Amino acid sequence: MDPNSVPSVDRVPHGGHAAETVEFSANVNPEVPPGVEDVYRDAFGAVGEYPPEPPTDYVAAAAEYVDVDPAHVIPTAGGLAALRLAIETTVETGDTALVPAPSFGEYAREVRLQGATAVPVPESEILDADPDDHALAVVCNPNNPTGRAYDRGDLLAFVRRSRAAGTPVIVDEAFLGFTDRETLAGTDGAIVARSLTKLFGLPGLRAGFAVATGKLGERLRRARRPWNLGTPARLVGAYCMQQTDFVGATRDRVERERERMADVLNERYEVFPSAAPFLLLEVTGESVDAVVERCERRGLTIRDARTFATLENHVRVAIRRPAENRRLEEALLDV
Template identity: 60%
Template structure:
């Protein structure tokens, strides 16, 4: 299987708008990371009780429903490993996160691609799994909560589990589906808390699905630094509220400034998808020359004239506006 292209250029000169990562981190996180060193010299507690409790409080479920994973993608792979067998078909949205199709194929399954805005109207019968990205990446819109729950009910009736990737839901005020029967929720801590290299996340499910996830996960799959830093981050409620407010205000400002020059997809996420009238390659190169790194969204299935830009800090966003209005 080929690797899937992603954003993020740590060594890039300029401001990296290609990865949807919070440019800020919760207070005290660096000290928590440094303080984890001594405990990291022994094997971690495989039950991760404090981490599970923090995650449970974070999404309002019982700690027993939480399955720790090293990042959201690990939760996605774990979910597919216990639901998809060779020859199975899986409903996969597009354009959306490219790893879904790759992970389905790695399990021997076949992705059945459905437009992301039509997936909730698709019959889930006969599929081993249905995948929903909420909010969808790279378009940015969150699913209607009532329609999403209706789809979950339809899927349960069809005996089709639903995997809901909530990697960016923490940036919004939208309700989580964590703890909903028939659903596996995948959560990532690294984006909202600005720590993509930490690799911390978790899955949430109930009943037999939860039991299968817990039995299948790797032993010691979450390191001590990820446990301790993640536990503290998930309790940083003031930081979360402040981040949501900033993202909401800055996203609205970016749209108001750029909408007369670009077609912008409606977004509830910390990023915007822009349709380019002209050469995407030329825009990417011109922006890079002026210190702005954008995500080439042509790598997403179904897109051929788009770039994606993260919503960052106010001063950085003003620079993005300046460059995009001038290239």
């Protein structure tokens, strides 16, 4: 990190801070796997000792979860920690990095903290960008906040071109677990970042991991801080990644509700096609403020998507339980 750049880099706004309303501003599963509370409680008995280093049980669970060699897994305290580790080990002061827009604002922020320049590329065109002369390229799949999922063949072709140019590619798969699409974990030239926050409904746990091969993986392993994954996160995370029935049920519910909600809301909004557990809506005929405030009056918090670069008249809404989703539809349609 470049100390001289820190004072000029602002924080990035996020959703997920509602206390007394139904939370649609954060893309987090409202359900958690059965048995999580018991595992978390049992973990307390081991917090008086340092966690094992490296956390081989967690690494083994993550490797099985994405079907890679455990040697390629780097455990981290959440997906964002994986992103920071990847950017810290690939970007230097004065470099440039390709980042999608609109997309997760932390990509550009982390690049700027390194004293480098984030070069925005429309998220619909990121796989057509020229990676030459850039220190890094970032892809979010599915993209946040648009929900776009990229064709696997196109992703692999972009990674190959980038690898030939000497440019590592971060593939942020924070929401890929909500789909049955195949991960890029284990692909040479790619650093895959995974989060357990979203799919397993545990944002306060702070558990995730990166996957990288070859010299990229070695750099991440060497730079990773020891004991960077606390005992509750290690044990609960490993347990969650083995809950295949929960994952399958979540995928089915999210897909079914997302498609139904898109059909209903299309009466009043332009609804972006999505493969993620959220929908991006373009607001017409009224202000974004009016939509956000109407939802708030009904006890629902949605994301004002104007905080994302290039979006001017948009809101983003998560996919929750069916009854909650019906309440949101009524508020958005003002019925």
